[in-house]
Amino acid sequence: MSIVVFTEKNKAASQIAGILSGGHFNRASVEGVPVYDFKMNGKEWRIMGLAGHIMGYDFPEQFNNWRECDPAILLDTDPVKNVTKKSYAAAISLLASGAEEVVLACDFDREGENIGFEAKTIAEKVASFPVKRARFSSLSASEIKNAFANLVEPDYNMAMSAEARQILDLKMGAAFTRFMTLAVREKARTKGVISIGPCQTPTCGFVYEREKLIKNFQSKDFWKIEAVFDANGTEFTGAHRGGHISEKAKADELFARIKNCKKGLVDKKSVKQALTSPPYPLNTTEFLKRASKFLGISPENALEIAEQLYLSGFTSYPRTETNKYAEDFDFRSMLVAFSSGTYQRYALSIISAGEIKCRNGTKDGHDHPPIHPIKAVSRDDVEKSVRMPDAWKVYDLIVRHFLANLMGPAVFEKTRFEILVGGEIFDVTGSVLRDAGWLEVYPFETKNDKLLPAIEEKEEVGVKEIKNIKSETTPPKRLTEAELLTLMDKHGIGTKATAPSHIETNKKRGYFETKGKTILILDTGFTLMDTLDTTVSILVKPEIRARIESLIQDVEDGKKTLDGALAEGTGLIKEMYSQLYSSKDAIAARMAGTITDEQVTTDKKNFVGTCPECGRILHMIKTENGRFVGCTGYPGCKKTYPLPKTGALTVMRSQECSKGGVAVLKVGNKYNWAVGIGPCFTCELEKKCFPPEVVGPCPVCDGSMFLISVKDSRFLGCTNRCGHTQSVPKGGRLTVLSTLCEHCGWHMLRVKEKEKDAVEFCANRQCPGKKRISGRINQN
DNA sequence: GCAAGGTC
Numbered sequence: 001m002s003i004v005v006f007t008e009k010n011k012a013a014s015q016i017a018g019i020l021s022g023g024h025f026n027r028a029s030v031e032g033v034p035v036y037d038f039k040m041n042g043k044e045w046r047i048m049g050l051a052g053h054i055m056g057y058d059f060p061e062q063f064n065n066w067r068e069c070d071p072a073i074l075l076d077t078d079p080v081k082n083v084t085k086k087s088y089a090a091a092i093s094l095l096a097s098g099a100e101e102v103v104l105a106c107d108f109d110r111e112g113e114n115i116g117f118e119a120k121t122i123a124e125k126v127a128s129f130p131v132k133r134a135r136f137s138s139l140s141a142s143e144i145k146n147a148f149a150n151l152v153e154p155d156y157n158m159a160m161s162a163e164a165r166q167i168l169d170l171k172m173g174a175a176f177t178r179f180m181t182l183a184v185r186e187k188a189r190t191k192g193v194i195s196i197g198p199c200q201t202p203t204c205g206f207v208y209e210r211e212k213l214i215k216n217f218q219s220k221d222f223w224k225i226e227a228v229f230d231a232n233g234t235e236f237t238g239a240h241r242g243g244h245i246s247e248k249a250k251a252d253e254l255f256a257r258i259k260n261c262k263k264g265l266v267d268k269k270s271v272k273q274a275l276t277s278p279p280y281p282l283n284t285t286e287f288l289k290r291a292s293k294f295l296g297i298s299p300e301n302a303l304e305i306a307e308q309l310y311l312s313g314f315t316s317y318p319r320t321e322t323n324k325y326a327e328d329f330d331f332r333s334m335l336v337a338f339s340s341g342t343y344q345r346y347a348l349s350i351i352s353a354g355e356i357k358c359r360n361g362t363k364d365g366h367d368h369p370p371i372h373p374i375k376a377v378s379r380d381d382v383e384k385s386v387r388m389p390d391a392w393k394v395y396d397l398i399v400r401h402f403l404a405n406l407m408g409p410a411v412f413e414k415t416r417f418e419i420l421v422g423g424e425i426f427d428v429t430g431s432v433l434r435d436a437g438w439l440e441v442y443p444f445e446t447k448n449d450k451l452l453p454a455i456e457e458k459e460e461v462g463v464k465e466i467k468n469i470k471s472e473t474t475p476p477k478r479l480t481e482a483e484l485l486t487l488m489d490k491h492g493i494g495t496k497a498t499a500p501s502h503i504e505t506n507k508k509r510g511y512f513e514t515k516g517k518t519i520l521i522l523d524t525g526f527t528l529m530d531t532l533d534t535t536v537s538i539l540v541k542p543e544i545r546a547r548i549e550s551l552i553q554d555v556e557d558g559k560k561t562l563d564g565a566l567a568e569g570t571g572l573i574k575e576m577y578s579q580l581y582s583s584k585d586a587i588a589a590r591m592a593g594t595i596t597d598e599q600v601t602t603d604k605k606n607f608v609g610t611c612p613e614c615g616r617i618l619h620m621i622k623t624e625n626g627r628f629v630g631c632t633g634y635p636g637c638k639k640t641y642p643l644p645k646t647g648a649l650t651v652m653r654s655q656e657c658s659k660g661g662v663a664v665l666k667v668g669n670k671y672n673w674a675v676g677i678g679p680c681f682t683c684e685l686e687k688k689c690f691p692p693e694v695v696g697p698c699p700v701c702d703g704s705m706f707l708i709s710v711k712d713s714r715f716l717g718c719t720n721r722c723g724h725t726q727s728v729p730k731g732g733r734l735t736v737l738s739t740l741c742e743h744c745g746w747h748m749l750r751v752k753e754k755e756k757d758a759v760e761f762c763a764n765r766q767c768p769g770k771k772r773i774s775g776r777i778n779q780n
Numbered sequence: 781g782c783a784a785g786g787t788c
Contacts, residue, residue: 009786051786052787054786064782111785112786165784165785169784169785172783178781196782198783199783319787497787498786
């Protein structure tokens with residue numbers, strides 16, 4: 001007979017065996033699963049690691065055919081729990097048959113308690129014995145010994161709260177996903193799945209909310225007054241204390257008052273030291289954010305690489321919430337290991353500084369230490385063991401971050417001048433890095449100096465120019481993956497280990513995609529979120545997750561029974577389901593429009609839009625007798641629209657017809673055509689739909705210069721037709737950019753000729769920027 | 781085929 005211990009993973013089992021046995025244990029294999037045997041105080045001990053959850057919920061067999069089962073039925077069906085990892089279950093049974101006592105020693109959290117209960121359930125089918133719980137928040141020797149010397153009762157409520165989560169997540173996810181998928185398939189031919197879940201949907205919701213902000217953004221003009229100063233031939237710029245001025249008249253008045261000033265007086269000067277401390281140690285979320293931001297590696301990939309580095313013994317366990325090191329953490333041995341090779345100079349400088357001090361964070365998840373290197377290895381070693389493209393980059397980030405935590409703050413010298421010009425205050429700031437500190441080892445953060453000339457208080461400086469710069473407020477930027485992770489973390493969407501997978505699910509479903517580090521929402525994702533937002537808005541928001549979380553927290557706290565929480569949670573899901581169901585047709589029609597039919601997907605060029613009659617796909621059809629827009633629902637749906645007879649047709653995806661045409665086409669290079677309406681030049685709303693691409697104000701009248709493209713030539717003309725024109729480059733593709741010229745406020749133009757680099761320039765002939773040549777030191 | 785949570 002023996003005392004049988006179950007841990008969450010093999011690594012924990014072997015470590016605990018090592019600690020309890022003083023290193024004297026045997027490694028056996030039971031049903032292919034490692035088991036660690038030893039003797040302690042005259043008793044036989046057997047410790048086995050599980051592999052996370054080894055059981056899982058699913059609906060009974062007869063509910064598995066989507067077509068034969070109304071999704072709503074799932075809400076009244078109890079899922080059943082089955083073993084998902086057979087060999088582990090078999091090993092548990094074998095161990096249990098010889099057990100005099102069982103100790104659950106999984107991670108000290110909700111899922112850990114639940115995983116322990118899975119082993120308990122399987123074990124108790126074989127024999128009876130007392131079941132105890134060992135609670136420890138790290139795998140340190142003192143904690144482990146203490147936990148095993150003070151065993152407690154397993155926490156049933158805690159385990160059941162995870163049970164409630166599993167059942168509610170499955171019910172909701174399965175019912176909503178099947179409902180949406182089947183509803184859309186009634187209207188569009190697709191094999192794809194439209195999934196909805198309590199984590200993936202609010203994750204997409206964040207991206208959707210940002211997209212709406214961008215779409216609805218109304219830019220406002222503002223003006224700012226800047227001065228270019230000169231001190232002994234060195235130029236530098238200052239910004240008027242008034243900052244952004246929203247009224248043009250106010251800016252003009254101020255500008256007029258001081259524009260001819262030739263001298264400025266340095267009224268105040270201050271030089272201060274600013275310290276920037278190293279970042280907190282890496283927990284999983286912080287690691288994933290930095291891998292994305294600094295290395296451009298997706299969270300999913302980064303976690304996988306960290307897992308491999310961990311399995312190779314190079315870095316520590318990658319899934320941790322903790323961002324502070326334990327007080328007795330052995331930094332010195334690690335530093336000694338790094339005192340030769342790539343990181344030699346940093347390791348030596350830390351050691352030689354005497355006392356080793358670490359910048360610590362404030363989170364302690366009582367799980368694992370922050371992610372840190374375990375072994376000092378070379379690039380070669382890493383690449384041989386971990387055959388993934390960015391393995392070395394990730395290892396390097398972890399090592400540098402670890403070393404940075406042990407280094408001093410970076411010291412910047414910040415210089416400020418207040419310069420008076422005609423009684424107005426201009427602020428000038430400069431920054432010089434005096435002591436790199438931790439930045440030395442951390443090349444990921446930029447640290448550009450902004451230099452200023454050596455001038456003193458009450459000194460006079462020359463004013464080369466005063467500028468009245470027109471600018472406009474810009475919409476918020478699209479979310480990066482790092483920012484999305486931050487939002488998820490903040491709102492409790494997913495866990496450290498699952499957050500990347502929720503992002504991945506959204507990509508897989510075609511809801512959003514990443515371009516570099518930024519996330520772009522796709523049509524399907526936007527429309528899904530938009531329809532959900534108008535029918536069951538809680539689904540799109542973190543609130544859905546919070547509602548379930550609060551229910552299961554009540555189970556953990558003993559305030560609700562498992563059955564009570566399940567009933568309440570199911571009630572909430574049913575309510576949402578019925579709201580969704582009542583708008584089924586409208587939702588399905590909108591969603592179908594974003595699903596490109598199998599035939600149409602291969603033929604994106606001809607895809608026009610959604611059929612207003614049946615919700616299927618409209619596409620351009622060419623026959624011997626001409627061309628027209630038809631519906632993929634034909635012959636069931638006979639909707640058609642005429643097309644112009646000649647000219648190449650391109651669908652302008654970003655253009656919307658103000659009169660309700662299904663899509664806007666460009667005909668050759670000549671004119672635009674709204675499907676269902678006709679040519680745009682006969683439409684009184686043409687100006688509204690196609691506003692001229694204004695480049696800047698007309699220097700002659702109060703009109704605006706805009707880009708005119710006619711048959712063979714192009715130039716800038718005035719909206720008032722005052723006759724003023726200006727030439728632009730003849731060759732290459734020309735686009736008007738939203739960025740403004742820093743000197744005159746005109747829109748910058750971009751020209752891209754074949755096989756040449758694109759060039760951005762200001763087309764304003766009178767741009768003051770054109771006369772200026774060099775002599776500027778300011779780099780920013 | 782559906783969710784989210786563990787871990788390999």
